[in-house]
Amino acid sequence: MSRHRLVKNLDLDNELDDFEGGKDYDDTEEEISEADKEHLRAGTLEVKEMLGDAANQVSEKEIQDSLWHYYYDIEKTVNYLLGVAERRNKVEQKKKKTGCLSGSETALSFAKFSGDSTLFNIPVERQSILVAPMTPTERPQSGPLEEKPKMSKLQVLAASRKKKAQEQKAGSMELISKDVKGLTINGKEDAVRKQIPERQDVSMEPNTAKQPARGFPFRKRKDSNPHEKSPKAPSPRPKKPEAQEDMPMEVPVVMKAEPSAFANTMFSSTACLTDTASLFTMLYVAKPTNTADPFSGPSPDDIVIAAQSKASSNKGGKGPPKTNGEKKADQIANGIEAMKLDNTPRATSKNLEVLKEYEKAEKKNEANFVVIGHVDAGKSTMMGRLLYDLDVVDQRTIDRYRKDAEKMGKSSFALAWVLDQGTEERSRGVTIDIAMNKFATSKTKFIILDAPGHKDFVPNMIAGAAQADFAVLVIDASTGSFESGLQGQTKEHALLVRSMGVQRIIVAVNKLDTINWSQDRFDEISQQTSAFLLSANFQKKNITFIPCSGLQGDNIVRKSTEAVFTSWYTGPTLVEELDNSEPVLRALEKPLRMTIADIFRGGVQNPLSVSGRLDAGSLQTGDALLAQPSGEKCYIKSIDLDEQPVPWAVAGQHITLHLADIDPIHLKIGDVLSSPASPIKNAESFTAKILAFGFLMPMKVDVHRGRVHVPGRVKRLVGTLDKTTGDLVKGKKPRVVKPGMVARVVVDLDAQVPLESGMRVVLRDEGETVGSGVVE
Ligand SMILES: Nc1nc2c(ncn2[C@@H]2O[C@H](COP(=O)(O)OP(=O)(O)OP(=O)(O)O)[C@@H](O)[C@H]2O)c(=O)[nH]1
Numbered sequence: 077m078s079r080h081r082l083v084k085n086l087d088l089d090n091e092l093d094d095f096e097g098g099k100d101y102d103d104t105e106e107e108i109s110e111a112d113k114e115h116l117r118a119g120t121l122e123v124k125e126m127l128g129d130a131a132n133q134v135s136e137k138e139i140q141d142s143l144w145h146y147y148y149d150i151e152k153t154v155n156y157l158l159g160v161a162e163r164r165n166k167v168e169q170k171k172k173k174t175g176c177l178s179g180s181e182t183a184l185s186f187a188k189f190s191g192d193s194t195l196f197n198i199p200v201e202r203q204s205i206l207v208a209p210m211t212p213t214e215r216p217q218s219g220p221l222e223e224k225p226k227m228s229k230l231q232v233l234a235a236s237r238k239k240k241a242q243e244q245k246a247g248s249m250e251l252i253s254k255d256v257k258g259l260t261i262n263g264k265e266d267a268v269r270k271q272i273p274e275r276q277d278v279s280m281e282p283n284t285a286k287q288p289a290r291g292f293p294f295r296k297r298k299d300s301n302p303h304e305k306s307p308k309a310p311s312p313r314p315k316k317p318e319a320q321e322d323m324p325m326e327v328p329v330v331m332k333a334e335p336s337a338f339a340n341t342m343f344s345s346t347a348c349l350t351d352t353a354s355l356f357t358m359l360y361v362a363k364p365t366n367t368a369d370p371f372s373g374p375s376p377d378d379i380v381i382a383a384q385s386k387a388s389s390n391k392g393g394k395g396p397p398k399t400n401g402e403k404k405a406d407q408i409a410n411g412i413e414a415m416k417l418d419n420t421p422r423a424t425s426k427n428l429e430v431l432k433e434y435e436k437a438e439k440k441n442e443a444n445f446v447v448i449g450h451v452d453a454g455k456s457t458m459m460g461r462l463l464y465d466l467d468v469v470d471q472r473t474i475d476r477y478r479k480d481a482e483k484m485g486k487s488s489f490a491l492a493w494v495l496d497q498g499t500e501e502r503s504r505g506v507t508i509d510i511a512m513n514k515f516a517t518s519k520t521k522f523i524i525l526d527a528p529g530h531k532d533f534v535p536n537m538i539a540g541a542a543q544a545d546f547a548v549l550v551i552d553a554s555t556g557s558f559e560s561g562l563q564g565q566t567k568e569h570a571l572l573v574r575s576m577g578v579q580r581i582i583v584a585v586n587k588l589d590t591i592n593w594s595q596d597r598f599d600e601i602s603q604q605t606s607a608f609l610l611s612a613n614f615q616k617k618n619i620t621f622i623p624c625s626g627l628q629g630d631n632i633v634r635k636s637t638e639a640v641f642t643s644w645y646t647g648p649t650l651v652e653e654l655d656n657s658e659p660v661l662r663a664l665e666k667p668l669r670m671t672i673a674d675i676f677r678g679g680v681q682n683p684l685s686v687s688g689r690l691d692a693g694s695l696q697t698g699d700a701l702l703a704q705p706s707g708e709k710c711y712i713k714s715i716d717l718d719e720q721p722v723p724w725a726v727a728g729q730h731i732t733l734h735l736a737d738i739d740p741i742h743l744k745i746g747d748v749l750s751s752p753a754s755p756i757k758n759a760e761s762f763t764a765k766i767l768a769f770g771f772l773m774p775m776k777v778d779v780h781r782g783r784v785h786v787p788g789r790v791k792r793l794v795g796t797l798d799k800t801t802g803d804l805v806k807g808k809k810p811r812v813v814k815p816g817m818v819a820r821v822v823v824d825l826d827a828q829v830p831l832e833s834g835m836r837v838v839l840r841d842e843g844e845t846v847g848s849g850v851v852e
Contacts, residue, residue, distance in 0.1 A: 119143040119150060126154045133161035430694040430724040431664055441520040441659045442728055444689065446544035446578075448537065448569035450561030451529035453550040454586040456507055458626030459526050460491030462651065465633035468515045469494050491627070495526045506530050510540040512730075514718070517655045521718075523730055529565050534845060535785055537569060538576070538838050542782035543673065543689045545660045545728075546580035547573045548650075550626075551601060554590040558601050562608070568769070568845060571612050575767045575848035576836040580618045581609060582653055589625040593641035598623045622650050662727040667754035668693030668701075670733075671782050672747045675740070682713065682734035686743060689730050693751070696724040701735070702752045703743055704830035709752060710738035746784030748830040758828035764837055765797060766821050766849035772813040772839075777846060779825060780838040787826045790839070794820040813847075820852070 478490040495511040507528040525540035630636035673688035716732040
């Protein structure tokens, strides 16, 4: 439950009575640290400036109360106060007209009070992150606050919680200080300083510059996965070095042992990490110049994650942001954890001949497939059904999903929830990010990559397609839906997967239950889709059609019992067709390449782990790796395959690597791990053979390679290529490449990206795919 919900459920007056114990509020005001006061002062000035004339309508105390309430979030504070000011204006105007307030106006409801505030004029899906000011009608609107400088109820409640938290912390600090004694922080620090002198400056010098006063912890886009632990949230209040003196009694150990540069570097708040951007090349973080890109701002998912992080970071009703002393203590505790773990001995390589081991091993066929198709075609439901019917998901889980989905009025999405795990995904009924799941048949181990169908999330679909051996294209057969899908993402997705190297495609013609299992409709859809897929360069032998209903489970795992359907269809089920997959040829002998799909931080035994598919080559425990684009080296401590430790892994396998000897700041999703002996190079420019989806000309584009996307530009059109021979068409250089044509183009990037010949890239402009192809 979020802090605000908790607080709202409390009887404030009771809480206050308990806390007060007859004391004057003023006593507790001492608990606001100097740093907080300073922050309140600076925030007040900023808010006043932003309020303009409206600042005359609110008192300084109200501004500070709001700042405190919103964790110094200037924007929210201003929004709230603008509402207050506007309301007062109206009341005043009315007063002038009538000479007094009407009864109805004195008894304002919360909705009335806030109805005209910009805070509540926001899209429904964004409202979840906005925190309604607590019982604003109870706030003294003027006089009393200024006359009697008492703390607001919220502050008193917060202070009470803070006090309790501090008492608990005092107990836990004893334990921490024991750990501190057992560690030679300074020794470590010195060693680290020698290795990374630039970082020392960054970590020793907390960011005292003005920061965006966001109330929510910064979190990386959930492009990755829900398990990734992001860097610690930026402190809601900037640290002031002198503020340390405020808390010596609470956390004496803070005074004895400052977190080392190393600990600061690895575990300091994002505020510190942000600083490093100026010193390190922070790749992929350059802001796209294309403002129309729906991904230039936080995605709906980011917003939900941010809200969730905030809620969980406030779990237990800890109240207002932590004091400097508490933050320091946390930082040290984290640092200690890191120090302990860093002592893990480096695994030594057994120098196995991995390919020979692989030959000897008993193995199953392994295949990854991406599920694509227009929004709402039924992709997640179909995969949920498949996992349920194969007993990968149990009945209890499905029953729970069904019950919860019903409560949200989305009962038809219960099966989709097996894949769609995000809160936003569930409340909106759309897939946002790639969902990964596994199952096995007697012949093959499969990995499902369920892609979002909505056009706003094509970049996430690209990330899934980049890891796939083949594709399952889901088509909604219901009346009108097939046709609109063809105009939308059915075509775009199919073209994208093909141009990204996928050769085999299974077309699942879904929702046949809605058209009474009509064979005519199935034939019509198969014909049209087949014609299109052939024109998109899929070979006939690599295209198959499976009629089915994901919702009812007909022809997914079990054969249908519908008489109409069985009268004309006797072919394989979807699972049988999946199992017909030919073993995929792997680049076992090629140099090692692994693209990081996810990063996990903060594990007790393994503080830093990465997962992803081994694109090429092989590796074993103890191997050295080179991470690009950072150029940092690291070592493999251990390897997990299917959650089990294994001594080695080969191309095609989805693995988790537990890494040592690397600062997590040097690794990001989309980075490529290679062997230092045959490293992948970074590129700032490349030439590629591109199939144009739209008009291509020298223009700004977003370049996507798997999870990575960087702004860049098509610098030069070298020429168009013959589609069948691939030869350059002689003649004048084209000024524009039309959709459907293939061209050789030179692309410049705004940041370095690990790229090499044979890699697949997608070019997008303003949220539309304009081309896709292969690096030469
Ligand atoms: N009648 C019927 N409805 C289906 C079937 N499959 C899915 N649906 C419904 O179609 C709606 C969308 O299903 P999803 O599985 O979320 O579709 P999706 O393709 O995964 O959606 P995105 O990933 O957001 O593009 C849900 O209401 C499903 O219950 C089916 O076979 N028959």
